[in-house]
Amino acid sequence: MTQIYDESGKVVPVTVVHAGPCDVLQVRTAEKDGYEAVQIGYLDKPRRLASRSERGHVAKLDSKRSKSRTAAGVELSAKAGCEPKRFIREIRGTAGDLAPGSQITVEAFAEVPAVDIVATSKGRGFSGAMKRHNFSGQRATHGVKKCHRHLGGTGCSAYPSRLFKGVRMPGQYGNARTTVRNQKVVRVDAENNLILVLGGIPGPKGGFVVVKQTNKV
Template sequence: MTQIFDDDGTVVPVTVIEAGPCTVLLSRSAGRDGYDAIQVGYRDKPRRLASRSVRGQVVKLESKRAKKRSHAGIEMVAKADCEPQRFVREFRGETKAQVGQKITVAVFEGCDAVDVIGVSKGRGTAGVMKRHGFSGQRATHGVKKVHRHQGGTGMCQSPGRLFKGKKMAGRMG
């Protein structure tokens, strides 16, 4: 997150979105594939790092199979004619995007809010100080080897159990 200032000096918190340019790699149709969708690629990948099958998705490659299909009159799928892409995702639904077309952040122009879903960074098993921001225990005055522990859980004979949602160490991310 960052912030911008209005004309009257008011601070407005904003989130910067990096979206594109993305390339439409493939267009699926209900007639040929059974459903409508587009395949979108993001961030170029060097050709030397891409496998032959990945390169064949974006550029027409010569092969025996392609020659046989063209002689038989089978229509080949349109290629995007771009570099191989590092990230490829498919979005279902009817669209008017053509293969090879660039999709930029201008798509969001006029939107007030954008709903973004992401994957958090996995941090493995974390203690309560890292996971929940606990302050830990004293460094001295009788505390031995438990400086980063949570301390007491707050339960005794009644109710004799821990309530759900108790902040403890565990998997984070």
């Protein structure tokens, strides 16, 4: 995160996202796959660290299965012909002019006013109710002994003698798929493949995120 000045001279807090270029690995169609989507990959992965299936996903590899399918007259799917990727995701929607082997750059967001960002939030482990749900805790005066940060009573006495689902309690906090919707795009730097998004986004520095045009009106 950082801050920049807009045209009126106001300080705007932004998050800098390095977005692309992303290679198109596959194009899903309704006829073949039952739905329409574009599979894209980001950041090259060294071939020595990639498995054979990861290398065969992006480039043609000779194998007994491919030879037998070719001999049987089965048309093999097109390959992107690029390096294996570290981060692969599918974006639902029509592919348009995109095909395996083409690239998507930040210029696709040049006219986009706002985006949705999907990422994995920072994991905070097993947390108490005050940290996880912003509870106020117990009194710090008379009558409270060694339980100042407890969540207090949870209701439900003899009937129904149980707790209802969804009661806010201590538990796992963070490390979950999180979506921040309708974030304004402040600036697009096509030369350095950067997108400046207003405000903060989930996840740590250097984490992988998915940026797509928002569907909110």
